[in-house]
Amino acid sequence: MTSQVATVQMAYATRTSTGGAPVDASAWTLRGVGAIRVLYGLVPFAALILGVEVGTGLAVPVFVAVGLVSVLLGLATVALAPRLLERDDVVLASVSLDAVLVVLGVAALMVGWAQFTVAAAAVVLGGVVLAALSAAAVAIVTAVRTA
Numbered sequence: 001m002t003s004q005v006a007t008v009q010m011a012y013a014t015r016t017s018t019g020g021a022p023v024d025a026s027a028w029t030l031r032g033v034g035a036i037r038v039l040y041g042l043v044p045f046a047a048l049i050l051g052v053e054v055g056t057g058l059a060v061p062v063f064v065a066v067g068l069v070s071v072l073l074g075l076a077t078v079a080l081a082p083r084l085l086e087r088d089d090v091v092l093a094s095v096s097l098d099a100v101l102v103v104l105g106v107a108a109l110m111v112g113w114a115q116f117t118v119a120a121a122a123v124v125l126g127g128v129v130l131a132a133l134s135a136a137a138v139a140i141v142t143a144v145r146t147a
Helices: 003-017 025-049 058-080 081-086 088-111 117-146
Strands: none
Touching: 025 058, 025 081, 025 117, 058 081, 058 088, 058 117, 081 088, 081 117, 088 117
């Protein structure tokens, strides 16, 4: 197959898979970040369903909150990807919310450290890291897009 034929086939596949709209790498990157957040948000629920020991006291509500917030913010990132690329106030709200979640996640780990099992603390810490990386990715992708 020549490269010209491959290019034409790739262009046709892209045009048909996106409904004729041009492919936007920035929007797909933001959707990917949202999808990763949704998938990670399912981890705490899967762990609870499988009977993994989470801990006592504050551990269970924090564990569930990490999963729920991650799923909701992931879905919002996927749904609002075009707006994130157009409006700076939406980007500011997204990055600020992720920053608040990082602080709350670290505070929850510090306050309830003795109540978490190692596995649950690792999942919560992973949610904190994911929120920080998500904030960085949204800020960088939108900054590069507008530059």
